[in-house]
Amino acid sequence: MEIDFGNIKVVGFDADDTLWVNETYFRETEERFAELLEEYETKNKVDQELFKMEMDNLDLYGYGIKGFMLSMIESALDLSNGKVSQETISEILNLGKKMIAHPVELLDGVEEVLSKLEGKYRLIVLTKGDLLDQERKLEKSGLSKYFHHVEVLSEKKEANYSNLLEHLKINVDEFLMIGNSLKSDVLPILNIGAKAVHVPFHTTWIHEMVAETEQVNDHLKLNSIKDILKYLLD
Structure with a gap:
């Protein structure tokens, strides 16, 4: 579907199963x-x-x-x-x-995407999980250099995202979230008025699954994270 990303200034990335295998x-x-x-x-x-x-x-x-x-x-x-x-x-x-x-296994195209978006957008990591473990994985991944900010949230719900964007002084209409989970990375983002891109991973935890009745069409779904470059680069 056609979505205008022209006003996007900040791109947020989920970590597990978006940047690396988990x-x-x-x-x-x-x-x-x-x-x-x-x-x-x-x-x-x-x-x-x-x-x-x-x-x-x-x-x-x-x-x-x-x-x-x-x-x-x-x-x-x-x-x-x-x-x-x-x-x-x-x-x-x-x-x-x-x-x-376990060694961190980057997903295909991740570093290429980050290296090409760096400098053109403010890049941040918004993930959930254990703080120490996520910090360890980010360090092992070698990706830290690309991000302006890293946030490990206890949950990914509308309030969590809204509070964080306000704290980081990010306008909702200038923010794009990229992640593998409809439940955590797409639906709450759309509900606060920001934009989201869904890049499914081949394995999804039952807790992150969304019923068909909850699924929406006002977001971009990509087969590979590399495909986002076609939308964010001139």
């Missing part, structure tokens, strides 16, 4: 977690209970690997009626540590 590692760890608990429950049941535990703990732990690790441990205790071995708990902790230590 959700893939969570799915791989869930597979391993189900294998560790196969003597107690089926994989489907383990997956369901882990997701429920994550949702129950979201207000307490927030997003990110550490909260995920704690939810896995709590789920293991519940699903095994407290019988899970110390060795299995240790293995769950190791799964989380491996995720934290």
